Amino acid sequence: MNVHSGSKVEVQLPSRLGFEKVAMSTAAGMAKLMGFSADRIEDLKTAVAEACINAMEHGNQMNASIPVSVVLSMKADELEVKVMDNGSGMDTPAPTPDIDRKMSGEEEARGMGMFLIQALVDEAEWVSGTGTDEQSFVRLVIRMNKESE
Amino acid sequence: MQTPNKVSQLQLTGASGQQITCIRFDGDISSASKDAIVGTYQALDKDSNKHILLDFKGVEYLNSSGIALVIQVLMEASKSGQTIAICGLTPHFTKVFTMVGITKYAALYPDEAASLSAL
Numbered sequence: 001m002n003v004h005s006g007s008k009v010e011v012q013l014p015s016r017l018g019f020e021k022v023a024m025s026t027a028a029g030m031a032k033l034m035g036f037s038a039d040r041i042e043d044l045k046t047a048v049a050e051a052c053i054n055a056m057e058h059g060n061q062m063n064a065s066i067p068v069s070v071v072l073s074m075k076a077d078e079l080e081v082k083v084m085d086n087g088s089g090m091d092t093p094a095p096t097p098d099i100d101r102k103m104s105g106e107e108e109a110r111g112m113g114m115f116l117i118q119a120l121v122d123e124a125e126w127v128s129g130t131g132t133d134e135q136s137f138v139r140l141v142i143r144m145n146k147e148s149e
Numbered sequence: 150m151q152t153p154n155k156v157s158q159l160q161l162t163g164a165s166g167q168q169i170t171c172i173r174f175d176g177d178i179s180s181a182s183k184d185a186i187v188g189t190y191q192a193l194d195k196d197s198n199k200h201i202l203l204d205f206k207g208v209e210y211l212n213s214s215g216i217a218l219v220i221q222v223l224m225e226a227s228k229s230g231q232t233i234a235i236c237g238l239t240p241h242f243t244k245v246f247t248m249v250g251i252t253k254y255a256a257l258y259p260d261e262a263a264s265l266s267a268l
Binding site for chain 2: 017018020021039042043046049050053097098099100102103105108109110111112113115116119120
């Protein structure tokens with residue numbers, strides 16, 4: 001059992017690109033406290049950054065006055081990160097990027113964020129909100145893995 | 150919040166004797182880096198810069214929008230008959246670039262020295 005289990009941190013970010021780095025740093029700090037390895041922390045940082053960017057761009061339409069809420073919860077053997085926005089939610093599963101289609105112009109060069117999130121964390125779930133009282137969110141989980149830690 | 154990009158260019162010679170145009174990037178590579186990544190590439194003369202090395206050693210932060218700009222450079226270089234190699238990525242971003250398939254179109258090297266030995 002991790003001694004920090006049950007601890008929770010909440011961060012509110014303006015929907016302005018660059019502020020995702022605040023959530024990244026917070027997540028990295030918490031994962032380090034829990035004892036995650038450096039490579040897993042790098043995975044988490046990228047996943048959290050991409051989730052925040054999606055929330056700013058697609059969820060909150062880059063309206064800086066609408067915050068992206070990030071709630072980080074330490075559990076016994078995992079760190080959960082919920083990134084919430086005011087949008088209608090994202091379609092899942094994310095398509096795997098096809099580099100050949102991107103190179104030929106058949107697929108946009110952008111649009112890899114959800115794929116990276118899914119590939120880099122142990123669990124990723126997108127939940128659509130039903131209105132102003134219930135926000136859309138993505139929930140990310142990284143777990144302690146004795147074999148890789 | 151975005152650390153501005155600093156870009157520098159230099160001419161290097163690979164082990165095989167070929168001329169390599171090295172572009173070194175510093176700062177954050179994100180959607181705000183179009184001028185730094187795509188603009189710098191597009192400003193190069195395509196006939197006299199056939200082999201290009203993108204060096205990310207000085208990059209502090211890289212996200213998927215920044216990777217998309219690298220893919221845009223790969224697209225344009227492919228059409229122009231130029232080759233692109235990439236170096237200086239952290240092990241994490243070496244993994245990410247591999248996951249999205251960039252290695253199919255650009256060789257990745259740990260650093261400039263390793264790139265020059267191979268090119």
